[in-house]
Amino acid sequence: MVGHLSSVDEVVEVTNPSGAGDFVLVCEHAVNAIPPELDNLGLNSDALQSHIAWDPGAYPVAKAVSEKLDAPLVAPRVSRLVYDCNRDGAAESAVPERSEAYEIQGNRGLGEDERKARADQYYAPFHDAVTGVIEKRIGEGCAPVIMTVHSFAPVYDGETRDLDVGIIHDEDARFADAYLSVAEADATFKVQRNAPYSAADDVTHTLKEHALSRGLLNVMVEIRNDLIETAEGQQAMAERLSIYAKTALAALVDNACSKSKPNPICSESASGDNLIAGSVEAGTG
Numbered sequence: 001m002v003g004h005l006s007s008v009d010e011v012v013e014v015t016n017p018s019g020a021g022d023f024v025l026v027c028e029h030a031v032n033a034i035p036p037e038l039d040n041l042g043l044n045s046d047a048l049q050s051h052i053a054w055d056p057g058a059y060p061v062a063k064a065v066s067e068k069l070d071a072p073l074v075a076p077r078v079s080r081l082v083y084d085c086n087r088d089g090a091a092e093s094a095v096p097e098r099s100e101a102y103e104i105q106g107n108r109g110l111g112e113d114e115r116k117a118r119a120d121q122y123y124a125p126f127h128d129a130v131t132g133v134i135e136k137r138i139g140e141g142c143a144p145v146i147m148t149v150h151s152f153a154p155v156y157d158g159e160t161r162d163l164d165v166g167i168i169h170d171e172d173a174r175f176a177d178a179y180l181s182v183a184e185a186d187a188t189f190k191v192q193r194n195a196p197y198s199a200a201d202d203v204t205h206t207l208k209e210h211a212l213s214r215g216l217l218n219v220m221v222e223i224r225n226d227l228i229e230t231a232e233g234q235q236a237m238a239e240r241l242s243i244y245a246k247t248a249l250a251a252l253v254d255n256a257c258s259k260s261k262p263n264p265i266c267s268e269s270a271s272g273d274n275l276i277a278g279s280v281e282a283g284t285g
């Protein structure tokens with residue numbers, strides 16, 4: 001198989017493509033797979049298992065959330081080191097030559113045509129798939145909320161990161177504000193706005209490309225990866241994140257003028273009943 005050109009199905013995975021809920025999920029750093037023709041980009045297995053190659057735990061959480069919210073989920077089937085689908089194609093970091101302590105030999109000295117070939121093969125089909133599921137929902141009369149799911153390392157550069165879940169947004173903070181209020185009211189996790197990353201770190205590319213461009217509600221969720229190492233941890237996290245998502249959406253709707261509901265409602269039942277005690281107040285102040 002060495003040297004063969006991957007087909008779209010080999011580079012993008014769409015879970016629950018017919019999902020009819022209020023959300024569309026994206027997990028850009030789902031896997032650490034390197035296509036065989038790239039020869040592991042010259043990295044050893046320690047590097048490939050580490051968080052430089054992917055967001056450990058994020059994909060199983062996103063899949064469980066996809067099930068709970070009946071949401072389509074789009075993820076690339078290749079590592080962010082092959083092509084980081086959450087980076088502007090013009091960004092150096094889309095095909096990094098270095099990540100933390102590691103030199104990415106297979107990415108060094110690529111010409112413009114080689115970078116473009118990577119973009120054509122991995123970035124374009126991924127974003128086409130995201131566009132596809134969003135446009136499908138819009139065509140069905142729904143303006144879905146876009147939610148991206150990531151994980152981060154508990155310790156970075158020798159420093160412990162003192163949060164469990166980061167709620168990140170770009171210029172449109174409507175949904176992130178509501179989500180943060182609900183998560184803070186619930187108090188299961190230590191949550192923070194725009195941490196450990198923010199839009200200034202160039203991490204909101206997917207949101208800008210697919211949500212801000214269409215005026216859709218959106219949020220990026222970053223989970224500390226030691227909380228989602230096990231299947232139990234992943235399920236528990238997915239359960240909370242799904243409740244926050246539904247409750248935040250319901251709170252936004254409740255706060256809107258009843259004559260002109262905001263556009264995110266896809267289903268008739270965006271009600272937050274029986275979700276989190278106190279959540280009705282969340283986001284009102």
Ligand SMILES: [Zn+2]
Nearest residue numbers: 029055150151
């Ligand atoms: Zn990530």
